[in-house]
Amino acid sequence: MKINLLALTSILGMAGAIAGAITTQKLRKWLSSLFGIATCVSGLVAAIEVLHSNHPMIFQSNKILVLSGYSLQLDRFGALFVASGAVVGIASMIFRLGYSGHGLASRTASFVLPLFVMTLLLVPAATNVTTFLFLWEIMAIASLLLVLVDHRKRPEVSNAGQWYGVMTHLGAASILIGFVLLAIYAKSQSFASMEATAHHLPSWVRTSSFFLLLIGFGSKAGLVPLHVWLPKAHPEAPGPVSALMSAAMVNLGLYGVVRVGLGILGGGPTWWWLTVMALGALSAMFGSLHSATSTDLKRLLAYSTTDNIGLMFLGVGAAGLFQSTGHQSLALIALVAALLHMAFHALFKGSLFLSASSLQQATGSRDLDSLGGLLSKMPVTGTIFLIGSLSIAALPPLCGFVSEWLLLQSMLHGLPSSNPSLAIAMPVGVGVLALTGGLTALTFVKAVGIGILGQARSKPANDAHEVRPTMWVGAGLLSAMCFLFGVAPFLVIPSVINSSKELIGTNVANPLVGGWQVGLLGNQGAIEPGLLAFLIVVFVAIIGGLRKLIQAPSVRRAEAWGCGRETQTSRMEYTATSFGEPVVRVFEDVLSPSHNLDASQLSESRYYVEAAHFHTSLDDAFERRLYRQAAAGLRWWGSNARRLPNGSIHRYLMFGMVALVVVLVALG
Amino acid sequence: MHWTLLSRLSISTLQIVGIAVGSPLLLGLMRKIRCRIEGRVGPPIAQPLIEIRKLAKRERIRPEYSSWIFTVAPIVLVATTLILVAITPIFSTGSSWSADLFAVVFLLLIGSVSVALSALDTGTAFGGMGASRAMTVGALAEPALLVALLALSVPAGSSNITTILVRSLYNPEWLVTPERLLALAAFLIVIVAESGRLPVDNPTTHLELTMIHEAMILEYSGIDLALVKLGESMRLVFMLALFGNLFIPWGIATRPGPIYLVIGMLSTAAKVVGLGTLIATVEVGMAKLRLFRVPELMAGAFVLSVLAVVSSLVVR
Numbered sequence: 001m002k003i004n005l006l007a008l009t010s011i012l013g014m015a016g017a018i019a020g021a022i023t024t025q026k027l028r029k030w031l032s033s034l035f036g037i038a039t040c041v042s043g044l045v046a047a048i049e050v051l052h053s054n055h056p057m058i059f060q061s062n063k064i065l066v067l068s069g070y071s072l073q074l075d076r077f078g079a080l081f082v083a084s085g086a087v088v089g090i091a092s093m094i095f096r097l098g099y100s101g102h103g104l105a106s107r108t109a110s111f112v113l114p115l116f117v118m119t120l121l122l123v124p125a126a127t128n129v130t131t132f133l134f135l136w137e138i139m140a141i142a143s144l145l146l147v148l149v150d151h152r153k154r155p156e157v158s159n160a161g162q163w164y165g166v167m168t169h170l171g172a173a174s175i176l177i178g179f180v181l182l183a184i185y186a187k188s189q190s191f192a193s194m195e196a197t198a199h200h201l202p203s204w205v206r207t208s209s210f211f212l213l214l215i216g217f218g219s220k221a222g223l224v225p226l227h228v229w230l231p232k233a234h235p236e237a238p239g240p241v242s243a244l245m246s247a248a249m250v251n252l253g254l255y256g257v258v259r260v261g262l263g264i265l266g267g268g269p270t271w272w273w274l275t276v277m278a279l280g281a282l283s284a285m286f287g288s289l290h291s292a293t294s295t296d297l298k299r300l301l302a303y304s305t306t307d308n309i310g311l312m313f314l315g316v317g318a319a320g321l322f323q324s325t326g327h328q329s330l331a332l333i334a335l336v337a338a339l340l341h342m343a344f345h346a347l348f349k350g351s352l353f354l355s356a357s358s359l360q361q362a363t364g365s366r367d368l369d370s371l372g373g374l375l376s377k378m379p380v381t382g383t384i385f386l387i388g389s390l391s392i393a394a395l396p397p398l399c400g401f402v403s404e405w406l407l408l409q410s411m412l413h414g415l416p417s418s419n420p421s422l423a424i425a426m427p428v429g430v431g432v433l434a435l436t437g438g439l440t441a442l443t444f445v446k447a448v449g450i451g452i453l454g455q456a457r458s459k460p461a462n463d464a465h466e467v468r469p470t471m472w473v474g475a476g477l478l479s480a481m482c483f484l485f486g487v488a489p490f491l492v493i494p495s496v497i498n499s500s501k502e503l504i505g506t507n508v509a510n511p512l513v514g515g516w517q518v519g520l521l522g523n524q525g526a527i528e529p530g531l532l533a534f535l536i537v538v539f540v541a542i543i544g545g546l547r548k549l550i551q552a553p554s555v556r557r558a559e560a561w562g563c564g565r566e567t568q569t570s571r572m573e574y575t576a577t578s579f580g581e582p583v584v585r586v587f588e589d590v591l592s593p594s595h596n597l598d599a600s601q602l603s604e605s606r607y608y609v610e611a612a613h614f615h616t617s618l619d620d621a622f623e624r625r626l627y628r629q630a631a632a633g634l635r636w637w638g639s640n641a642r643r644l645p646n647g648s649i650h651r652y653l654m655f656g657m658v659a660l661v662v663v664l665v666a667l668g
Numbered sequence: 669m670h671w672t673l674l675s676r677l678s679i680s681t682l683q684i685v686g687i688a689v690g691s692p693l694l695l696g697l698m699r700k701i702r703c704r705i706e707g708r709v710g711p712p713i714a715q716p717l718i719e720i721r722k723l724a725k726r727e728r729i730r731p732e733y734s735s736w737i738f739t740v741a742p743i744v745l746v747a748t749t750l751i752l753v754a755i756t757p758i759f760s761t762g763s764s765w766s767a768d769l770f771a772v773v774f775l776l777l778i779g780s781v782s783v784a785l786s787a788l789d790t791g792t793a794f795g796g797m798g799a800s801r802a803m804t805v806g807a808l809a810e811p812a813l814l815v816a817l818l819a820l821s822v823p824a825g826s827s828n829i830t831t832i833l834v835r836s837l838y839n840p841e842w843l844v845t846p847e848r849l850l851a852l853a854a855f856l857i858v859i860v861a862e863s864g865r866l867p868v869d870n871p872t873t874h875l876e877l878t879m880i881h882e883a884m885i886l887e888y889s890g891i892d893l894a895l896v897k898l899g900e901s902m903r904l905v906f907m908l909a910l911f912g913n914l915f916i917p918w919g920i921a922t923r924p925g926p927i928y929l930v931i932g933m934l935s936t937a938a939k940v941v942g943l944g945t946l947i948a949t950v951e952v953g954m955a956k957l958r959l960f961r962v963p964e965l966m967a968g969a970f971v972l973s974v975l976a977v978v979s980s981l982v983v984r
Contacts, residue, residue: 292807373735373791375735375737393777393781394774394777395778396774396775396778401774404774405770405771405774408770409770411818412822412827415818415977415981423977423978423981424978426818427815427977427978430815430818431811431814432811434810434811434813434815435808435810435811437810437814438806438807438808438809438811441777441806442803442806442807445781445785445788445803446803448785448788449784450788450796453735453737453785453788453789454733454734454788454789454790454791454795455732455733455791456733517766519766524826524831525768525769525770525828525831526766526768526828527771528765528766531766532771532775535751535754536747536748536751539746539747539748539750540740540743540744542747543746543895544743547891547892550891551724551725551891554728555728555729555730556730557730557731557732558729558730558731558732559731559732560731560732560733560791560792560887561792561886561887568792572792573791573792573793573796574788574792574793574796574800578797578800579796579799579800580800581800582800582801582804582959583804583807585960586804586808
């Protein structure tokens with residue numbers, strides 16, 4: 001008998017949750033992690049099977065959601081998201097075996113973690129609205145609980161949890177309304193029948209449901225201006241959870257937008273996609289600017305997630321734009337580039353979050369200015385962090401290079417068409433891509449240079465030791481894949497093309513060359529990352545050998561030049577704040593930093609300063625100008641509305657009467 | 669008419685040797701020109717080569733807290749530059765191993781990132797300051813650079829350097845279109861910024877408040893310093909050669925044969941020397957910009973390159 005892998009994934013996830021809930025403290029960490037790994041393996045096998053065949057995998061049961069049926073159908077588009085989520089899941093669960101965060105060992109966390117992993121894998125397979133929202137909400141609540149596990153120790157955690165809880169539920173409400181709107185017209189809640197009727201819908205229904213769903217999914221993806229929860233919640237979550245959230249959960253926001261926009265609605269007018277591109281560009285720029293100026297390592301990584309999600313939406317927007325102007329093969333390239341970036345981002349962001357958590361566990365801090373000197377003390381974790389950073393900075397021969405290059409190509413080839421909206425969108429898109437690329441390089445030079453190079457900046461960093469092998473095995477798995485897929489992208493690109501064709505059209509000719517090269521057919525530009533990797537190894541070996549030949553490899557270690565000072569201390573090193581300072585100055589209008597200088601003078605003379613405190617902070621401009629204002633407005637509204645119910649029974653009767661009349665008029 | 673593997677390999681080798689020897693000489697020439705205009709005699713043209721030979725014999729010292737990054741960075745810088753020289757068409761299109769304009773940018777970035785990381789690895793304030801400034805200037809130069817390269821790729825419909833060169837040789841009317849001139853102007857500004865020349869950075873200064881690049885390599889000594897200096901000069905010459913070939917493609921060998929190759933070598937050398945002379949002459953009359961005026965220069969270059977793309981669509 002052949003086992004249905006989707007059913008197996010669901011069962012394994014639930015079994016893991018139960019095992020985590022009922023066993024002893026020592027056992028539950030192992031059992032829930034191992035069940036989590038098993039869930040991911042089963043999901044990964046399912047996804048690979050689907051990606052290599054033409055048939056979707058189906059599982060249906062009326063026993064769980066009685067009225068609608070628990071209905072899963074994994075097609076090739078969803079399978080890509082399942083595969084990338086499963087890889088991150090396996091790595092995070094291995095990492096968790098060694099992770100000694102106190103909160104994550106609790107009963108609640110062990111119950112919820114396997115469920116979170118399971119829903120991450122099953123959301124892309126849901127095929128009716130109830131199943132989708134059921135899984136989506138379990139995912140949201142599970143991740144919320146996991147963010148909150150350390151709330152007793154740090155007050156910031158509950159604040160982060162509040163932001164996340166509010167944003168995720170507003171998003172879910174928006175998704176619900178959007179789907180209901182479509183379901184009303186389709187007279188069915190299955191995605192397939194929605195897709196069948198989508199072309200006959202009035203345009204206001206199409207537009208409003210698309211934008212409602214864009215808002216809902218955008219808030220999960222961390223698209224600006226709906227990103228404010230992300231740099232709060234992702235850093236506060238315990239290590240493996242932050243990796244799962246930043247590398248896998250945000251992708252499902254992208255999944256939703258693409259599934260609805262290009263799948264269910266089957267594309268839309270140009271201005272939809274220009275909006276998507278604009279939001280993507282805004283997210284990319286805003287995220288990269290904030291990550292360039294952050295000094296908290298995990299906050300930096302969280303903002304960089306917003307940045308990368310922005311790039312993916314830029315690609316998706318370009319794909320929709322090309323499709324709406326009738327350039328099918330260009331749309332395919334853009335979508336392949338966006339999805340490839342999604343898959344690769346999962347790898348490097350997962351490895352970065354996991355290795356950052358290792359650094360945090362070893363030093364007790366995630367402030368860059370109290371790390372430093374860790375590459376020599378934690379060589380394995382340091383190297384994993386370095387590889388992740390170089391991948392995200394798109395340096396060849398690591399995987400980020402391939403996807404960013406392909407994104408650039410899709411925009412280059414979109415230009416010659418005569419459509420004016422393309423002519424403006426594409427160069428702007430390339431400019432955004434380039435600026436964020438440059439800022440990402442700066443950000444990760446800072447993260448590596450301040451975080452793990454140089455002299456240790458604090459005593460805990462000086463005493464740090466390498467973490468347990470399970471932790472670096474988990475993170476190292478992902479960074480090894482960064483290297484593997486960067487050198488040999490042909491291992492994944494065909495699957496990504498298959499998965500994109502599911503939405504763009506199976507009859508669109510494949511415009512990409514195969515083999516070791518990545519590029520477009522017909523001599524339109526190609527790269528050969530494998531050759532580059534080979535050349536880098538050969539040239540580094542030759543020059544290193546020559547250096548050894550010319551000069552004896554003996555190197556004298558001496559103190560660095562300190563302008564004549566006697567000793568060089570870690571206090572004299574450049575800090576993360578000062579590293580990002582030029583960026584803050586250049587983009588002062590966008591970042592609007594606040595400075596505060598308190599100086600107290602000596603009583604004898606005001607020319608002598610007794611003590612001075614300088615404080616500078618960089619709030620999120622959207623949080624301050626949009627959300628705080630909105631919250632203040634809401635509070636004002638609430639306090640005024642409190643005057644209405646004053647205890648008088650006559651007034652309450654009048655309210656009832658007015659409401660009845662309004663309902664009657666509205667229904668009549 | 670087809671390139672054999674052997675001829676392609678030998679052209680690549682020739683390019684590597686040519687650039688490795690030629691680039692210190694170009695620096696010497698630029699210094700000489702500058703000195704002559706300022707009324708000084710100046711050091712001999714071969715002075716940078718002599719310095720490199722001298723440095724190769726000096727002791728290597730590395731800062732106390734540095735890790736392996738510090739020792740590997742000079743090698744990575746030189747290696748990636750040599751790879752670029754080997755795979756892009758400089759003397760002849762025969763050396764093109766899927767050379768792509770955008771890939772060139774990312775390969776150059778490896779060198780910049782490794783030098784910046786080595787600077788932070790020293791654990792000194794100078795290193796951090798230089799790295800921070802260099803990465804900021806680099807980040808701001810990136811949009812102008814990539815959009816300029818986009819504008820140069822649009823007419824050929826490809827970002828493959830050989831394709832662009834060959835197609836523009838057959839369509840000389842492309843060469844003087846406004847979009848090309850705008851894009852090349854932006855490209856030249858970026859080259860000046862990326863290679864740390866005036867008005868963005870002063871390569872001869874050691875005044876700590878204004879340094880960018882020199883601050884990063886302050887801790888290097890001996891052969892490591894020689895490698896960094898060689899790598900930086902090769903980067904400049906590589907970018908100038910690429911610029912020269914894109915600006916005036918004539919002369920580059922597009923078919924096998926030693927005569928074509930010699931013509932290609934001579935023409936590339938002439939283009940690079942011409943551009944070097946131009947930069948040296950312009951630099952004499954120029955002061956370094958304040959660091960926070962550099963973004964304006966880069967924004968200007970970005971506007972030029974966006975105009976280039978837009979005009980390429982309007983003109984046709």
